[in-house]
Amino acid sequence: TTHYMDEADHACDRIGIIDHGRVVATDSPDALKASVCRDIISIRADGPLPGGLPEGITFLGRTDGEFRFEADRGDEMGPVLSRAFTNAGLAVRAVSVRQPTLDDVFLALVGESDETEVFDDQRFRRMLRRR
Structure with missing residues (x-):
């Protein structure tokens, strides 16, 4: 044990x-x-959560400028999510993906x-x- x-x-x-x-x-x-x-995706960005998140991504919460999400295939969904932030006019400072x-x-x-x-x-x- x-x-x-x-x-x-x-x-x-x-x-x-x-x-x-x-x-x-x-x-x-x-x-x-x-x-x-599922995989945990963290995005550091200022501003509000963009609307219309890509399908299959679940918003977990936000703490100190870091948005946390859950998704299958986080390595593929991280860049997709980052583009959603950029398309909403938000500057993305960092993206990280980790497995549970x-x-x-x-x-x-x-x-x-x-x-x-x-x-x-x-x-x-x-x-x-x-x-």
Whole structure:
């Protein structure tokens, strides 16, 4: 077992994703990644999201001037998407395409980790008193 997704991706033929002791998915790393999400395309540009996005591209969100999209065949769709921005009069500063990772799979299947919860001092003290 491991909590290191990169390690699991490179060392394992089959992976099980566990959430609170319950197995939520089991398959090969590639199959898990393909089942949960498609390639991620990021475009750095100023201005609004252009209308009329090419078919097969899903807008995921925008953060600090970076638009994120999901698409099959990201290596082919990245340039198509970049042209859509340019045709809308927006200057594209950067385009990147990446394939999904096991971290993406984990977050899609399980959501945020419990480790991200805020520490509750009072709850912790009550738990200690019960012991």
